[in-house]
Amino acid sequence: MNDFLFIFLSFFALLGAFGMIVLHQPVHSALSLIVTLLALAGLFALLNASFLFAVQIIVYAGAILTLFIFIIMFLNVKESNLPKEPNKTLYLFLGGIVLIPLNLLVLRAFYAMPLLREPLAEDFGEIKPLGAELFTKWLLPFELISLLLLVALIGAVVFARKDEV
């Protein structure tokens, strides 16, 4: 069952990603991206990461993507104003070729990995141990993330506000 789910979800993830890069209209791409994100959320669930499953749906699909779509609506770029993308297939092809070595390399590395799995704790990936870990061991990155978001906030404000000068 898990294997089937994996194949099913990863198929959709890849399909969505592929759709995102070939579709011309930003909105279509965004919707396609949502498919990928949701499929990935499913994969998180498969991997015992229930908290991430929620975060992925709420934050990623819910917040970040909504922001994107909001921006798309806000800008409301006309079809004629959309950038022409000549030689699409050429770039697709070129990009594919350039990436072949990297993929081969990754494959080569992973087949060397042992398939043995350590036995998992009962509550692995549940919210309680995750929270405990986050606020004990990972306190520093957590605090740093808050500063990062602060910087991003200032940045967004700086760029988006009107100049008084």
Added chain:
Amino acid sequence: MIGLTHYLVLTGILFSIGLVGVMRRTNLLMLFFSTEILLNAVNIGFVAVSKFYGDLSGQMFAFFIIAVAASEVAVGLGLLILWYKRNGSVDLNSLQMMKG
């Protein structure tokens, strides 16, 4: 039996699709979309490894990466709006003032 390897291969393929997206699209918005795909690909990898080792660090990584992605998107979109208001274009090729 689906193992860690398969997840990491998925990571690799998704990552490649994202990279192709970066190279192929001229729409600035799409550039950010591609970046999101790249980040998600990495996330899957981290979470898979996390399960493999029975260690929560990987999930933490994924969690933080989502936050980093959000902050980059915030600044990036701010710039995008600024650029669009000024030039009326979301074309990557309009960003070619400096040459030589």
Added chain:
Amino acid sequence: MSIVLAWIVLLPLCSFVLLGAMYLFSITQRRIEQRYFTFVALFSPAVVFVLGLAALRELMLRGHALHYRAYVWLHVGDYRIDMGFLGDKLSLFMVFFITLVSGLIHLYATSYMNKDEGYGKFFAYFHLFTACMLLLVLADGPLMLFIGWEGVGLCSYLLIGFYYQNNANVVAGNKAFIVNRVGDLGFLIGLAMLFFYGQSHDFSYETLALHIGAVPSEILTGIAVALFVGAMGKSAQIPLYVWLPDAMAGPTPVSALIHAATMVTAGVYMVARFHFLYDLVPHVGIFIAYIGALSAFFAALIATKQSDIKKILAYSTMSQLGYMFVSVGLGAYDSALFHVFTHAFFKALLFMGAGAVIVALHHEQDIFKMGEMRRVMPVTYATMLIATLAISGIPPFAGFFSKDEILSVAFGSGHYELWLIGTVTAVLSSYYMFRLFFVVFEGTHASHSEVHDVDWVMKAPLIVLAVGATFAGFLGLPELFGGKHLIGEWLASWRREAFHLSHVVEEILIALNVVAALLGIAIAYRKFRFYDRRVAYKPEGIVYRKFYVDELYDVLFVQSIQRLSRFIAETMDKKLVDRVVMGMSRGFVAAGTRIAWVQNASVRLYAFIMIAGIGAASCYLLAVLR
């Protein structure tokens, strides 16, 4: 006491800073009167000269080299480089004549540059140059030498382009700069190799000389050639000489000090300084000697066709430098330095005399527009005559002894062809020098008006130098004349092997040299003694037709030589050498422009390049990882 060596370098440096500050103050804040500049400009060289003498005396008293280690400059592990000054017989010998000649030229320049806007700046650069030159000479290791080497170069460019208002001067400065870069690249590579292979605990001549024997001989050859490439640039030898004639764009005192007496001899000094290296690779020495001989001959040929007084002197400098390289190449460093010494006197004198003429004629440099200057400026005339005789090699003037020594070394070494080239060059040099002399000072029917003689501040150094040009040769009086070869003894350790010639052979050689010089003078006399400005441009005039000998000469030597020299001057010099050297820098720029298309500010292309780079790295890793 050896700290005096440091002061010899520091004092001109201090006066450079002082003069520079005064000049800056003068142009930005309040005008400073010229006499204050003059005071500083003359005080410092005088003191440095005295210091040089003191160091020389100290060296004689002690009997071994002075060495002053100022401080540790760099140290890596147990490897250290000192900032130190070495005062041995060679360097103090150089210091002696550099300070003497430079002092006299400073005095001369106070008059030459009189009322010039950049008076202060000129002397500031001049002092910086003196400091760098003395540093070059007194350095105790190659690295310090290199600082001096670059420093004199820098001053040279600055002074060539001194009158930067004129575009030609700027071009000349840039040309000197670029050509010297090529030479310096060789020098740097040589230094790097020396550094790499000659490693021990420090990088001074002393330790290098001790450890050089351990270096494989192919490497030594490489180092020797690379260093010599540097010398080619600095001392204007084939093929890196093109900058020197153009460098005459600078004020005449600059030409006299930098491009005749001191800086251009740095290459010779450097080879002599590295004699421990060149002694081990005699075949490189032969190469150097041939380059020197060819340069001497080519330059002399070119000089016979020039009409700009300073260019003639520039080519003659190059020619004389060629002689010096013949000598160092054959291992007779002492003879080369002897020639450096005498050459400093008579060449500085020639330039200063030429400068006096130029000033007298309101900055006219074409010799065919001069003539009959003897009447107007008798002192200059007399001193120039001495200098011309000296460079031509007429006994007992200074140039005779040193040139004769070099030629006998060439003969004694068994390289007769070098000797032959040298002798032919001697004919040519006495010819073109007297051509210049006759045209400028004799001749008839000069048409220039309003000539005024120069003042005594300019003439006094001429007289002093004339005395030097007359008697400096006696310091190296050969044994044949019953003298003691003082310079030979002083620099005894700077001779690879002694060439013994029997007295008869030596006498014959001397006689041949004198004959060669007289031959050149005779031709020049025939052609130019009664040179008439009005008929100059009519070669078919009756006066010329009368002499069948002349015609014969003309056909046999002059015409063919003229053609050859024109060919060299126009085709070889301008097209080939100029183009190769200047072309290199242009080619680099062109290549840069071509790759700049990648830099087209397209984010997508940049991303593509990045990812392609990662792809390439992956290919590499795929190949490496097993």
Added chain:
Amino acid sequence: MIALGCIALGAVLLMLLSAMPKVRMEHCSLFAFVTLLIGLILTLTSFGELFTFFPLPKFFHKMLIVDSYSVYFDAIILSGALVTSLIGTHYFQTKRHFKKEFFSLFLFSVFGMMLLVHASELLSAFIALEIASLSLYVMIGFQKVHDKRVEASFQYLVLGSLAGIFFLLGSAFVYAGLGTTILGEMGNRLDTLMGKDVSLVIIGATLILVTFLFKISAFPFQNWTIDVYDGSSLPVSAFMAATFKVAIFGFILRLMLVDFDPIRDTWDTLFIVVIIATLLYGSFLAIIQKSLKRMLAASSIVHTGYLLIAFVSIGYAGESAASSIIYYLVAYFLSAMGAFGLISYIAADEHVRVTYEDFRGFAHVHPYMAAMLSVFMLSLAGIPSTIGFVGKFYIFTGAIEAGYTFLAVCGVVATFVSVYYYFKLIALMYFYPACDSDWKDVPSLKGITPLTIGLIALAIIWGGIGNTFIAYFPGVDFLIDTARLSYMSLFIK
């Protein structure tokens, strides 16, 4: 550690302060300056001692480290920032587009850089890098009125985040291979794995290197450098060129020396290719530039090449190579900061006095400034008796010691070529008559900015000549010895 907290606190406070209408920009500038100064003083109290410890292990779990090494880098970064704020004073005052928040972001980026040097865990390092980078993106695009600024910011953001993702992917691989991301532990695990297949770790580490090669602008990740430096305002360019590189090297050196030591040989060939390409590309580009700023940007690529030469030498001549990198970073920081700072002082606007030609005959009008500019150019070119020479000297001797004579020769050749484009400016300033343009708007040499620049020029000469004239005053030897000390502190268990 306290310094780190001090900067972070200062940044947050400044952000809050800048919301108040009463506070003017000058106040913010002063506040930032004082914060940096306090940070620097706090850092200097433990400068030159040998120690290492993990602060607050209960809370931070070995994710943060404080040792002589990081303190040394802190000192460089903080003084870099301090100098930026000093030489930028004039610029910020005359250009009205800088707002109060600018200084808050400035402090944030300094904080990010310091954190990067202190980071002892891959993810924390990444977040530190992101804090520094994000603040820089915003700082670059701060003058929104210029399209050039926005474009540079955009370009840097897009390419920078792309490069950052490689860091993440690399960490995922390393995590997959080793099961930990804490520095030190990673090294230990790697040691136990020796002899087995560690290709996953190698690939991961290579991908991590990609990000750093991008940030220090090595080939083939260098294209952004020129455009972004050109598009940024001059003080920001100076800050990026001098300080950011320092921080990056601070982290990557620690990673390479402590953790990836056993697998470092794998990259040797790769690095040699990268170095040669970097030197070539940078030299070619620098030669053809007409604008001074772009030339400095292109030449910063060449300087990256020199630094990488020392970086590969680490394998065989660890101590001297590592300390030579640190020393060269100081040398480059001084020279580049001086050059950028002085040009920012002279160039009044975006289109005035930016090309070589604009400096024609400058020396005859403003001799002091021309002299200082010449000193910076000489030092960048590595002419003896400047600090740049000493830095290059250490790098090349290190390379020769490690057996990379060929690289050293390449470096010397690149140096030689660099003389061309650096001296071109000197030649133009001195050899030519002053061009007709109006020189009146060049500010006179008054105020804090020229003073700082003059001091930098003196420091450059001081560093090149040595320290024996006045004993007990820190000079080259002191810096090098402390660099060695900080290198040693990496290996205290």
